[in-house]
Every structure is written in C-alpha cells, then in structure tokens.
Amino acid sequence: MKLELNDPFDVMLLVSPNCKWCKLTEHVLLDAASKNGISLNLQKVDITKNPEFAERYNILSTPSLILYDKTTIVGALPEDAAKEVIERLKIYKN
Numbered sequence: 001m002k003l004e005l006n007d008p009f010d011v012m013l014l015v016s017p018n019c020k021w022c023k024l025t026e027h028v029l030l031d032a033a034s035k036n037g038i039s040l041n042l043q044k045v046d047i048t049k050n051p052e053f054a055e056r057y058n059i060l061s062t063p064s065l066i067l068y069d070k071t072t073i074v075g076a077l078p079e080d081a082a083k084e085v086i087e088r089l090k091i092y093k094n
Contacts, residue, residue: 010041010089012066014059016048021076025063032082038089 011029015022026044033040047054047062057066065073067088077085 010068011085012043012045012053012057014045014047014053014057014062014064014066016046016062019062022063025065025077028077028079028082029065029085032079032086033089036083036086036090038086040089 013022013026013029015026026042030040030042045053047059053059057064057072059072059074061074063074063076065077065085067073067085071088073081073085
C-alpha cells in the first residue's frame with residue numbers, strides 16, 4: 001500500500017537509503033515512546049521513492065521528523081530530544 005500525502009500520522013520520519021542516522025533516530029524515538037507508554041503512529045517515508053513528501057515539507061536532508069503535520073525536526077535525534085518529542089506528542093494526544 002502506497003502512503004498518500006493526506007494519510008494521518010503522529011510522526012513522519014523522512015529517510016533516505018544512505019542515511020546512517022535514520023535507523024538510529026527511528027530506534028531512539030520508538031524506544032522513548034515505549035518507555036513512556038505512548039502508542040506512536042509512525043510513518044516512515046523514503047524520500048528517494050516518495051519525493052512528493054520532501055517537496056511538501058521542504059525537506060533537504062535526512063533524517064527529518066514531522067510532528068502532526070506541524071513541526072519539523074531535522075537531523076539525528078538524541079535520546080533527550082526524543083523524550084521531548086514524546087512529551088509534545090502527549091500534549092497533542094490529550
């Protein structure tokens with residue numbers, strides 16, 4: 001099933017095949033969500049196969065995170081930043 005531009009998501013992780021930080025960012029984010037009891041609707045999008053997503057969100061590098069179609073975070077996500085993202089998600093979900 002192809003992901004569509006208007007599909008709902010909590011977090012969209014935009015990745016590319018040669019991105020060494022993309023898998024780490026995904027792992028750190030999912031781990032932080034699990035530790036905080038958050039069910040995360042994570043959409044992982046390879047921008048080389050889905051360039052329309054990079055265009056829509058003006059993404060020039062990976063990894064990049066989009067939170068609820070509103071907030072963009074570019075770059076690898078350290079553990080403390082992942083906790084902050086999860087806290088934001090808690091606020092959005094309530």
